[in-house]
């Protein structure tokens with residue numbers, strides 16, 4: 001009898017869409033019947049805190065801890081994660097077995113009235129819960145007022161319609177996976193807003209000793225995405241991946257090379273440091289890590305004072 005493969009994921013519409021994509025790819029790779037792959041929605045700490053900026057609660061893995069527990073307990077075989085939400089160091093006994101082909105890496109600018117960030121009137125209100133986007137907006141447009149903005153796509157669009165803010169941002173990847181690319185007023189180029197590390201990538205985490213599942217997910221791995229994400233996560237790892245440091249990073253391939261760009265900012269946008277580097281794609285993780293170390297030393301100890 002065919003073993004049932006259980007996919008664990010958050011219960012949000014985006015998380016479910018990502019799990020469905022994983023299920024479809026698994027079924028196609030092994031010619032499996034529908035009942036062979038089951039999706040198990042799991043509530044996480046991050047899902048239960050809706051009224052505060054996530055950064056205020058602190059701690060890494062807000063969206064992953066309960067799902068990893070289910071993996072350890074054997075309630076699921078594969079944890080499907082937005083790589084963006086996955087801490088750089090995985091718990092002992094778990095491993096990243098595959099990274100799916102990346103969606104659009106860019107951030108979407110969303111506004112009922114303006115065409116772009118530069119186009120917003122002086123002093124306009126912009127809503128986002130992301131520390132990175134808050135810092136990048138303040139850096140580029142110090143005149144704007146930034147407020148914390150959370151909730152799903154529908155909630156945010158309603159808040160925009162009500163005039164609570166003139167604009168917001170969401171990952172293009174999420175909008176595309178939800179079948180709502182129309183929500184984006186414009187996709188922002190990386191030069192305008194450098195995306196979060198691993199944005200648009202889905203990772204499959206399994207038990208390190210589960211060889212059956214490792215073999216099952218192997219054909220789903222996209223080496224191009226995996227090498228880029230490894231570079232970006234190396235960068236994040238060197239910077240300690242603190243939830244309170246706005247960090248952005250994007251790697252692309254150019255032949256056999258990985259081309260990386262990274263940025264760290266003060267939350268108020270008063271200071272930013274960026275770095276660009278390239279090297280053999282096989283060395284991506286080390287390259288990213290070294291870029292992070294260099295940026296850390298360039299920024300100096302004072303830069304991280306706000307962490308206190």
Ligand SMILES: NCc1[nH]cc(CCC(=O)O)c1CC(=O)O
Nearest residue numbers: 082084170171173174199200201
């Ligand atoms: N932090 C929440 C989160 N985690 C992943 C995505 C979008 C999908 C992705 O980047 O892969 C989002 C929402 C957003 O940033 O708009």
